[in-house]
Amino acid sequence: MKAFWRAFRRNRLALIGGVIVVCLGMLAVLAPTLVRWDPNRLDVKKILDAPSQTHPLGTDQLGRDVLSRMLYGARVSLAVGFVSVGIAALIGIALGSLAGYHGGTMDAMVMRLVDLMLVFPRFFLLLAVLAFLRPSIWTIMTVIGLTGWMSVARLVRAEFLSLKEREFVLWSQSIGASAFRIIWRHILPNAMGPVLVAMTLGIPSAILTESGLSFLGLGVQPPHATWGNILNEGKDAIEIGWWLSVYPGLAILVTVLSYNLLGEGIRDALDPRLRQSVGRIVSRRR
Amino acid sequence: MFGYALRRLVLAIPLLIGITLISFVVIHLAPGEPTEFGTGDTPIQSDKEVRERLIQMYGLDKPLHVQYWTWLTRLIQLDFGRSFSPDARPVLQKIGERLPVTLLLNIIEMMIIVALAIPIGVLSATRQYSTFDKVTTVFVFVGFATPDFWLALMLMILFGVQLEWLPISGLRLPTWEYLSFWRQQWDFVSHLILPILVATFGGLAGFSRYMRQSMLEVIRQDYIQSARAKGLPERAVIAKHALRNALLPIVTVLGLSLPGLIGGSVIVESIFAIPGMGQLMVQAVFERDYPVIMGNLVIVAVLTLVANLIADLTYSLVDPRIRVAARRGRR
Numbered sequence: 001m002k003a004f005w006r007a008f009r010r011n012r013l014a015l016i017g018g019v020i021v022v023c024l025g026m027l028a029v030l031a032p033t034l035v036r037w038d039p040n041r042l043d044v045k046k047i048l049d050a051p052s053q054t055h056p057l058g059t060d061q062l063g064r065d066v067l068s069r070m071l072y073g074a075r076v077s078l079a080v081g082f083v084s085v086g087i088a089a090l091i092g093i094a095l096g097s098l099a100g101y102h103g104g105t106m107d108a109m110v111m112r113l114v115d116l117m118l119v120f121p122r123f124f125l126l127l128a129v130l131a132f133l134r135p136s137i138w139t140i141m142t143v144i145g146l147t148g149w150m151s152v153a154r155l156v157r158a159e160f161l162s163l164k165e166r167e168f169v170l171w172s173q174s175i176g177a178s179a180f181r182i183i184w185r186h187i188l189p190n191a192m193g194p195v196l197v198a199m200t201l202g203i204p205s206a207i208l209t210e211s212g213l214s215f216l217g218l219g220v221q222p223p224h225a226t227w228g229n230i231l232n233e234g235k236d237a238i239e240i241g242w243w244l245s246v247y248p249g250l251a252i253l254v255t256v257l258s259y260n261l262l263g264e265g266i267r268d269a270l271d272p273r274l275r276q277s278v279g280r281i282v283s284r285r286r
Numbered sequence: 287m288f289g290y291a292l293r294r295l296v297l298a299i300p301l302l303i304g305i306t307l308i309s310f311v312v313i314h315l316a317p318g319e320p321t322e323f324g325t326g327d328t329p330i331q332s333d334k335e336v337r338e339r340l341i342q343m344y345g346l347d348k349p350l351h352v353q354y355w356t357w358l359t360r361l362i363q364l365d366f367g368r369s370f371s372p373d374a375r376p377v378l379q380k381i382g383e384r385l386p387v388t389l390l391l392n393i394i395e396m397m398i399i400v401a402l403a404i405p406i407g408v409l410s411a412t413r414q415y416s417t418f419d420k421v422t423t424v425f426v427f428v429g430f431a432t433p434d435f436w437l438a439l440m441l442m443i444l445f446g447v448q449l450e451w452l453p454i455s456g457l458r459l460p461t462w463e464y465l466s467f468w469r470q471q472w473d474f475v476s477h478l479i480l481p482i483l484v485a486t487f488g489g490l491a492g493f494s495r496y497m498r499q500s501m502l503e504v505i506r507q508d509y510i511q512s513a514r515a516k517g518l519p520e521r522a523v524i525a526k527h528a529l530r531n532a533l534l535p536i537v538t539v540l541g542l543s544l545p546g547l548i549g550g551s552v553i554v555e556s557i558f559a560i561p562g563m564g565q566l567m568v569q570a571v572f573e574r575d576y577p578v579i580m581g582n583l584v585i586v587a588v589l590t591l592v593a594n595l596i597a598d599l600t601y602s603l604v605d606p607r608i609r610v611a612a613r614r615g616r617r
Contacts, residue, residue, distance in 0.1 A: 112300060112301070112304070113304075115301060116301055116304035116305070116308065117308075118542075118545065119301060119304075119305060119545065119587050119590050119591050119594070120305075120308070120545065120583070120586070120587045120590070121545040121546070121548045121549035121586055121587075121590060122545065122546075122549050123549035123550070123552040123553070123564075124548075124549060124552065124567060124582060124583055124586045124587075125312075125583065127552065127567055127568065127571050127579070128309075128312050128567075128571075128579050128580070128582075128583045129312055129315065130571065131570070131571040131574065131576070131579050132312065132313075132315035132576075133315060204431070208433055211433055211435075212433065212434075212435060212553055215433075215435045215553070216552070216553065216556055216568055217572075218568070218571060218572075231435065231436060231439065234439070235439060235557075238439065238442060238443055238447060239447050242443055245436070245439045245440070245443065246440070248436075249433060249436030249437075249439065249440070252431075252433050252436065253428070253431050253432055253433065253436070254431075256430070256431035256433075257427060257428065257430075257431035260427060260430060260431060261427065
């Protein structure tokens with residue numbers, strides 16, 4: 001842990017990423033106490049006002065304050081990122097450890113399932129599923145999680161394949177520990193490093209996906225403010241209100257960038273050798 | 287080679303069946319709660335009516351195995367049914383019109399990405415930690431983090447609205463028929479510039495990163511050392527010995543990234559109003575045109591499968607080691 005921290009601290013970019021990630025989290029949590037305007041308060045007299053002292057980032061077509069809406073949007077984006085990556089990690093860890101530990105038929109089946117899921121372009125699959133469901137923030141989180149577990153599964157499997165041959169595992173097997181106990185208590189804790197990295201790198205990808213869906217009008221539905229939603233509305237006012245399009249996009253960019261820097265920093269500090277394997281498997285977009 | 291190709295083909299069969307299974311599962315989300323998007327521009331049919339048509343079309347009131355069998359036999363005959371939208375045209379025909387546009391866009395994107403990413407990757411690997419390398423690294427991180435729809439909006443504001451240099455929607459001007467031949471060509475190209483710019487941006491970042499990584503690995507190998515040791519000029523070492531080996535993994539990555547590119551066309555086509563499969567998909571979701579949605583999903587997945595297969599075979603063609611390894615029974 002100490003060695004990890006020392007290595008991590010030397011990476012200035014990752015440190016900056018981490019600080020921004022923490023700040024963003026705090027902004028999102030504290031949003032209700034920070035905003036000057038109710039994000040859903042309409043004001044007919046202030047339709048599409050340019051940024052000013054009272055509305056630092058301007059107002060939208062309904063006269064709502066863009067800054068307040070963006071702060072509330074941060075809550076949605078981060079929540080979607082965390083929950084969907086949590087779901088993806090649960091599925092990925094379960095399937096990956098089963099495949100890696102048992103090998104054989106189990107392994108073949110899980111890996112074919114992974115191959116199969118990767119054959120579907122993620123956006124088409126997401127849209128097809130969403131067409132049948134009522135789009136709420138929960139469905140979005142679940143669906144993004146269900147279509148994003150493959151990289152974690154591959155990673156956990158790879159870790160298990162090498163770890164299960166180690167002495168401490170053979171020793172537990174020899175005294176008759178159950179498969180579940182060995183997986184859960186002995187192997188998994190040793191495989192968590194790469195998983196943590198994959199999760200950190202998975203959050204920005206989930207945020208990009210959610211904002212993309214909301215931008216198309218198929219994600220989190222109005223009047224909930226999300227960065228993608230604001231951009232969707234901004235698109236219609238593109239010739240008058242540039243501020244509606246510029247700021248939410250910048251927010252997404254900075255968030256995703258910070259998470260990526262943080263994730264890569266953690267990876268390099270954990271084990272520089274991971275650079276290839278995790279990077280290869282994880283950094284596929286959409 | 288032939289044996290290897292055959293093996294890959296056989297391995298693709300379970301995946302094909304899997305595609306039909308997963309899409310079958312997706313249909314089964316239907317009888318629960320159908321969607322209600324408030325923003326659709328077209329008149330939305332009532333929930334009840336849609337549900338009845340779905341039950342009738344896919345036989346959702348019959349036992350599961352009968353349903354799946356019906357679904358499968360229809361797929362094999364390439365029968366995706368008729369669109370639920372008022373024109374009620376066969377789904378296959380609708381998709382057939384859109385497919386060439388999406389394919390064209392994706393092929394152009396792919397070519398541009400490869401043409402730019404290889405030199406960028408090689409240069410930044412051979413001059414690791416130089417200014418060029420640092421600049422491209424920054425570009426890669428920003429490229430990964432930039433939402434493509436936002437980039438599209440920004441470019442539209444800049445080139446479409448402020449400068450008025452480029453058209454921002456569709457593939458042709460409404461007055462296209464009255465233009466001269468060369469003006470027609472330019473019109474088509476100018477409509478493509480912004481969408482392709484947006485679509486290549488993220489992919490370019492990823493690929494140049496892979497290329498750099500792959501090149502860095504190869505340069506450290508012993509055979510590069512020996513090539514240098516026997517006195518070859520650095521140019522020849524890089525261009526002949528290193529580049530060829532570094533390119534190998536890229537073929538696979540290219541195949542793997544295809545779903546991403548095709549998926550990205552959903553957003554690009556929607557923003558720039560390009561009549562491709564992505565736009566068709568989004569429209570179908572808004573109109574709850576389920577036969578079109580399912581048709582799109584299956585066809586896109588099969589296309590990706592075929593592309594992956596081609597990438598696999600190409601890889602084994604350029605790298606004999608793969609075939610030998612496969613023959614020895616470890617894949």
